[in-house]
Amino acid sequence: MKLPLFIPIIFLLLFSISPTCAHFFPNITSIPHSLIPNTTIWEAFNQLLGCYNGQKVDGLTKLKKYLQYFSYLNFFYSNFSDDFDDYLESAIKTYQLNFNLNAIGELDEQTLKHIVQPRCGNADIVNGTSTMNSGKQPGTHSSNSTIHTVAHYEFFPGKPRWQESKTELTYAFLPENHLSKNVKSLFGRAFERWSEVMPLTFTETTSYSRGIFLVVEVEEQ
Structure with a gap:
């Protein structure tokens, strides 16, 4: 039995656990x-x-x-x-x-x-x-x-290739994250930017058969 190939992508939104352990310099003067x-x-x-x-x-x-x-x-x-x-x-x-x-x-x-x-x-x-x-x-x-x-990637077993005909993708958020509409809209705009430079379309869905699964995790940054 062949299962459809889904390429899961996990987005890690990195929030600082401690404000003293990370810094972001918005410009050179800061x-x-x-x-x-x-x-x-x-x-x-x-x-x-x-x-x-x-x-x-x-x-x-x-x-x-x-x-x-x-x-x-x-x-x-x-x-x-x-x-x-x-x-x-x-x-x-x-x-x-x-x-x-x-x-x-x-x-x-x-x-x-x-x-x-x-x-x-x-x-x-x-x-x-x-x-x-x-x-x-x-x-x-x-x-x-x-x-x-170190390398930060690895191939899936069998090194499956992306199907050229697969250009319409769906994505869903982990329900337990309870993300606000504003946060979800950030992802939507990011996908829109991707669509502008590559022949892919992204549509949000709540279905478990989504192509991309978005998860928000708390990590130190």
């Missing part, structure tokens, strides 16, 4: 001054553009502190000078790999632009393991790095 390379974006990063291992450039000290805050530099790292050393090169490479940038270990324009974007304040490296690494390529990591990487 990040503590001790964590950003300088007080203004362009003045600071124009002088860091193109920096590479072996150079000494004013502003690298604060960049090191920024990278250490997000655990790209080890907690015990203490060489907070303006010297571009092997550890900084390795940290930058890991950062570039995590955000699918060109992992050259130098401060190119795309890397600097990405650093100043709004982001979550939690570390990207936990216990020496990268939680991201979307752009990891074999053999590109620095020999000085002690960062390990």
Whole structure:
């Protein structure tokens, strides 16, 4: 007996359990001054553009502190000078790999632009393991790095393929979550955005035969 293929997707809305254990920086100006390379974006990063291992450039000290805050530099790292050393090169490479940038270990324009974007304040490296690494390529990591990487996906048994004819999808919410209309509308708008860029349609349903099951969980962020 063949069962219809449903690809369940679980959405985790991450709510902070403790307001002191997580931070979100809405823009570069809200990040503590001790964590950003300088007080203004362009003045600071124009002088860091193109920096590479072996150079000494004013502003690298604060960049090191920024990278250490997000655990790209080890907690015990203490060489907070303006010297571009092997550890900084390795940290930058890991950062570039995590955000699918060109992992050259130098401060190119795309890397600097990405650093100043709004982001979550939690570390990207936990216990020496990268939680991201979307752009990891074999053999590109620095020999000085002690960062390990993990994959956050796996195939279903048999590696089933998506049916090209399956373009009309339905989704349902876990009843026990008792989500408000406002919260549900957020998902609806997100699905609408998806439909704008891919040939899929999404319709909310209460049926157990839904294609996508949305669950709200409380996690630390």
